[in-house]
Amino acid sequence: MTLPDPDGYKQILPNLPEAALVEELPDNDFKAMLTSQGGTLLFTIRPSETSSGLVVLGSRPRGLNYTGADLEFGAGLVAQAGVAFENSWYVRETLERKKIEQELELAASIQEKLFPECLPSLVGYDLAARNVPARQCGGDYYDALPIGNAHHKSGRADERPYLFCVADVSGKGLPASLLMSNVQATLRALLGRLPSLAELAAHANELLYATTPANKYVTAIMVQFDPQIGMVRYVNAGHNGGLLLRAGGEHEWLKPTGTPIGLLAGLPYEEASFQLDPGDLLTLFSDGFPEAQDVSENEFGEARLLDYLRGVRDEPAKTIVHGAFEEVDRFAGAAPQYDDITMFVIKRTA
Structure with missing residues (x-):
């Protein structure tokens, strides 16, 4: 028997008895449809609280009538079949979930290789960085890319300029990680081809705007750093995360100098600069730090982050970074991490 409109009868299923003769059902279109197709006996598949299907039998051979024992026996068989159907569904769902988890694990391992x-x-x-995604894959990104030839003016490879960056893709999970890989490829392709950081940001903006959905964009702080003289030039593309802590205790937040990358086309970006002196600490981070919440939905906040950095500024960069994550974990307590978290520390020691 084939139902002409299965979806149209779904609302009737919860009200049907476990077993019944079709002729005893209330008069309605559903009964008329079953009768027109020779349906005589009806069983409802109900393995749990929700009905999931029907078993309809036609007339018995040789004109015999169904008895109460037939209904009871048939209801028992259908109940067992319903449990088997449900178990089969759970098995398929478990296998599908396992397959998805394996694919996500593979994607996470691939994404991990995109970081330095x-x-x-x-x-x-002294440099250190760390990223902890909220899910298996994330949309945060950090990088350290050499600029120009392998050797700088001094002839020493460790004194060439670098591009340091922290970026945060809108959204979370696998879609954000795919866009993050696009951001990485874009920056690496453009680096060294353009005369300034502002033009690098502008070109990246046009490329991402043209190739991503309207609701997807990237906030980023990009730092061009010359270790020979400690000069820092940066573009802040709608990113919150940049803090300069001076050796004397003064601090400065690196304010935005342009819009998020990929959000709007045709907008310029400005560069700002400062000198990183001995004892200074530059911290780049994603909004997962200040926006981390405890169980009462209080945010960690930039002020708490600043207080933490003041207290550990004399520690090695790696200790500072890992301690920051521990500080957020203590603050959040039992609250789950709902956003990706990234930190990059550049500390001048001499």
């Missing part, structure tokens, strides 16, 4: 294996070793500087 190690940060450059720069004489007079």
